[in-house]
Amino acid sequence: xxxxxxxxxxPLKDLLDPQGKAVLGGLLNLGLKGVEEVxxxxxxxxxxxxxxxxxAKQVAEEASKKLLANPVMEFYEIEMIN
Amino acid sequence: xxxxxxxxxxPLKDLLDPQGKAVLGGLLNLGLKGVEEVxxxxxxxxxxxxxxxxxAKQVAEEASKKLLANPVMEFYEIEMIN
Numbered sequence: 433x434x435x436x437x438x439x440x441x442x443p444l445k446d447l448l449d450p451q452g453k454a455v456l457g458g459l460l461n462l463g464l465k466g467v468e469e470v471x472x473x474x475x476x477x478x479x480x481x482x483x484x485x486x487x488a489k490q491v492a493e494e495a496s497k498k499l500l501a502n503p504v505m506e507f508y509e510i511e512m513i514n
Numbered sequence: 515x516x517x518x519x520x521x522x523x524x525p526l527k528d529l530l531d532p533q534g535k536a537v538l539g540g541l542l543n544l545g546l547k548g549v550e551e552v553x554x555x556x557x558x559x560x561x562x563x564x565x566x567x568x569x570a571k572q573v574a575e576e577a578s579k580k581l582l583a584n585p586v587m588e589f590y591e592i593e594m595i596n
Contacts, residue, residue, distance in 0.1 A: 464577055476552065
């Protein structure tokens, strides 16, 4: 069966996020009020063909560890959609 | 009050996603089996100070339209977290 998996990869909370800072500046320049912090990461969707939801989740976990997220700077969260 | 808002910005479904294609190739090279499609977008979290949840959502909507998403190539989804 085909499973849809979402992976969110975000910069670690303790680290500066220069891209987010730049976007925050842009939003304030555009006149948007109230925005206090912006953090930007990646949103990845995978379509995985696997025997079970658990197997699909394990593939997503391995993909995140091996390629998608850099644990020195980022954390990831996996969510099954269906 | 401070509201946390998540915005997911993804390439439109009808468009090619070269970054996703490259990552798919990388995953297959690493020996991961079963991955059929990869799409990559942005995941943005905003901290917004506003009077109500609706007001915060409206700021997020405006930010998405004016700066965060390019409607020619991307769609966005806003979700309140709390």
